[in-house]
Amino acid sequence: MNGNHDAFTLGPLETGPACCVPHPLIQVRNLSLQYDGKTALDTITLDIYQGCITALIGPSGCGKTSFLSTINRLTDLIPRCNVTGQILVGGQDIRHPNCDVQTLRRRIGMVFQKPVPFPLSIRRNLSLPLNEHGVTRKNEVAAIIEQVLRDVGLWNEVHDRLDASALSLSGGQQQRLCIARALALNPEILLMDEPCSALDPMASGVVEDLICRLQGRYTIVIVTHNLAQARRIANYAAFFWVRERAGQLVEFGRSQQIFESPRHELTAAYVNGSRG
Amino acid sequence: MPEIIIPVSVRQKIRDFSLQGLMYLAVLLVSAVFVWLLADLVQGGMAHLSWTFLTESPRDAGRSGGIASILVSTLLILLIALIAAIPLAWATAVLLAEFVPIDSRFGRIVRFSLYVLAGVPSIVFGLFGNAFFSIYLGFGFSILSGGLTLACMLLPILTSTAEAGMRAVPDAYRLSAAALGMTRTAALIHLIFPAAAPALAAGLLIGIGRALAETAALLFTSGYVDRMPDSLLDSGRALALHIFDLSMNVPGGDMPAYAAALVLVSLLLGINSLAMMFAHGLQRRRILT
Numbered sequence: 187m188n189g190n191h192d193a194f195t196l197g198p199l200e201t202g203p204a205c206c207v208p209h210p211l212i213q214v215r216n217l218s219l220q221y222d223g224k225t226a227l228d229t230i231t232l233d234i235y236q237g238c239i240t241a242l243i244g245p246s247g248c249g250k251t252s253f254l255s256t257i258n259r260l261t262d263l264i265p266r267c268n269v270t271g272q273i274l275v276g277g278q279d280i281r282h283p284n285c286d287v288q289t290l291r292r293r294i295g296m297v298f299q300k301p302v303p304f305p306l307s308i309r310r311n312l313s314l315p316l317n318e319h320g321v322t323r324k325n326e327v328a329a330i331i332e333q334v335l336r337d338v339g340l341w342n343e344v345h346d347r348l349d350a351s352a353l354s355l356s357g358g359q360q361q362r363l364c365i366a367r368a369l370a371l372n373p374e375i376l377l378m379d380e381p382c383s384a385l386d387p388m389a390s391g392v393v394e395d396l397i398c399r400l401q402g403r404y405t406i407v408i409v410t411h412n413l414a415q416a417r418r419i420a421n422y423a424a425f426f427w428v429r430e431r432a433g434q435l436v437e438f439g440r441s442q443q444i445f446e447s448p449r450h451e452l453t454a455a456y457v458n459g460s461r462g
Numbered sequence: 463m464p465e466i467i468i469p470v471s472v473r474q475k476i477r478d479f480s481l482q483g484l485m486y487l488a489v490l491l492v493s494a495v496f497v498w499l500l501a502d503l504v505q506g507g508m509a510h511l512s513w514t515f516l517t518e519s520p521r522d523a524g525r526s527g528g529i530a531s532i533l534v535s536t537l538l539i540l541l542i543a544l545i546a547a548i549p550l551a552w553a554t555a556v557l558l559a560e561f562v563p564i565d566s567r568f569g570r571i572v573r574f575s576l577y578v579l580a581g582v583p584s585i586v587f588g589l590f591g592n593a594f595f596s597i598y599l600g601f602g603f604s605i606l607s608g609g610l611t612l613a614c615m616l617l618p619i620l621t622s623t624a625e626a627g628m629r630a631v632p633d634a635y636r637l638s639a640a641a642l643g644m645t646r647t648a649a650l651i652h653l654i655f656p657a658a659a660p661a662l663a664a665g666l667l668i669g670i671g672r673a674l675a676e677t678a679a680l681l682f683t684s685g686y687v688d689r690m691p692d693s694l695l696d697s698g699r700a701l702a703l704h705i706f707d708l709s710m711n712v713p714g715g716d717m718p719a720y721a722a723a724l725v726l727v728s729l730l731l732g733i734n735s736l737a738m739m740f741a742h743g744l745q746r747r748r749i750l751t
């Protein structure tokens with residue numbers, strides 16, 4: 187890192203499990219976003235550390251989903267959405283005209299709040315994106331499918347009905363299939379937008395365990411309204427707040443610090459459940 | 463005399479009841495018209511309808527013989543109309559549904575033009591087709607001119623059904639596909655088109671129904687000749703036109719007119735039931751997903 191990285195300070199080391207070497211994989215600098223001229227994200231500066239789980243918390247409408255969508259440039263698809271600022275992924279400016287968005291999105295997987303299985307077979311859900319990225323050899327595709335379905339703990343449940351419609355799976359299974367589909371492209375980064383909120387507590391628990399198992403192999407950014415969950419799984423937490431309809435980053439730090447000794451009073455009020 | 467007080471609940475029941483009665487009456491009237499028309503056709507046409515009626519060409523201006531050449535001309539005209547209209551209409555629909563924002567100026571202009579086009583009387587299409595395809599492009603009175611004129615008529619219905627079908631595909635598919643690094647073309651081919659297929663098929667069948675029933679637009683374009691066509695540049699008489707001619711211009715042509723009308727209506731009924739089935743399938747799918 188160069189010296190003028192002073193948007194936040196990491197402070198003294200907290201006790202707690204060290205997850206990894208804090209090497210910033212995603213560097214967000216002065217990121218602002220407007221929908222139709224109205225600011226939804228206001229000069230966000232933030233580092234996401236490689237191999238760690240970073241939780242984004244904050245009240246509804248503070249721009250968490252918008253923030254995630256800028257990282258894989260899904261905001262390109264939204265008409266009249268204007269993004270300014272800089273996002274570096276592995277040192278590469280993703281908003282530079284030379285950056286190939288398809289390759290970028292292969293490196294950055296995304297899981298949505300509501301599971302979105304395509305109305306195709308389970309197998310085709312996984313093979314379609316692979317084929318589109320040039321992985322077409324039959325046994326290679328089959329091996330990847332088995333691998334990722336094992337990774338998300340779905341293999342035993344579905345290996346004998348890979349040709350059944352993905353829509354016939356339960357909600358929790360569908361969400362795990364979507365995670366598997368993202369993993370199949372072998373991304374470095376996983377963006378997860380409230381991946382458990384549409385699931386019942388049991389299924390939610392399964393997905394949560396899965397996310398914990400993925401820690402270290404992937405850099406994970408997860409949005410969650412479930413503070414207990416954020417506390418359980420995240421290494422780092424970023425607290426967003428909305429001021430005059432514009433989302434701002436209030437505090438970023440080690441998850442333990444955010445939840446146990448927040449520096450900002452808004453953070454304290456939010457994590458203690460008195461506001462938001 | 464003391465006034466009879468009817469309790470509110472009873473009054474409401476009476477009102478409900480009479481309203482329902484009116485609605486049933488309306489339904490009955492509509493169905494009665496349809497049944498009467500069908501019964502009349504069956505009664506008039508059944509006697510004349512036979513296998514040879516379908517396989518022989520008309521003789522003596524259609525008083526005897528059958529409608530084989532007419533059926534062939536009709537199908538050829540339809541085929542040309544579909545081949546010309548489908549690529550144009552569906553490409554336009556893809557553009558409108560996938561690539562331009564719903565409230566953009568361009569989209570509004572195209573949609574408005576299609577809307578106007580849909581309201582143009584078919585006789586005007588006939589005159590346009592005659593001036594443009596028959597005379598200006600020199601296709602003359604031919605199956606080709608007729609088919610291309612019909613294609614212009616089919617553009618609005620094919621485009622709007624396809625656009626609506628593609629818009630009904632949830633945006634979540636597009637976002638998910640994009641997030642997986644798939645190109646828009648890939649998403650279109652592998653996800654959007656298959657998901658919109660029932661709507662495309664339903665629109666297609668409605669269009670075919672319209673084309674089969676068309677008379678006025680073909681009067682000045684594909685012409686009157688009731689021989690078996692030798693080529694697409696030959697004139698060929700469409701079924702609806704044949705019925706019109708038999709009943710208006712040919713004394714003693716009533717029986718074959720009835721039989722031909724029965725054939726046409728059966729074709730339309732079949733096609734519309736198919737269209738309904740597809741539309742139904744579409745609804746079921748939308749509930750499932």
Ligand SMILES: Nc1ncnc2c1ncn2[C@@H]1O[C@H](COP(=O)(O)OP(=O)(O)OP(=O)(O)O)[C@@H](O)[C@H]1O
Pocket residue numbers: 221222226245246247248249250251252253264431433
């Ligand atoms: N496509 C869009 N067009 C216009 N405004 C939008 C769009 N998407 C989001 N917004 C606005 O941007 C702001 C931030 O929305 P965003 O979805 O990012 O919040 P969020 O933190 O994810 O909320 P939630 O916790 O409810 O999911 C909101 O005020 C929202 O109304």
Ligand SMILES: [Mg+2]
Pocket residue numbers: 250251252379
């Ligand atoms: Mg959100």
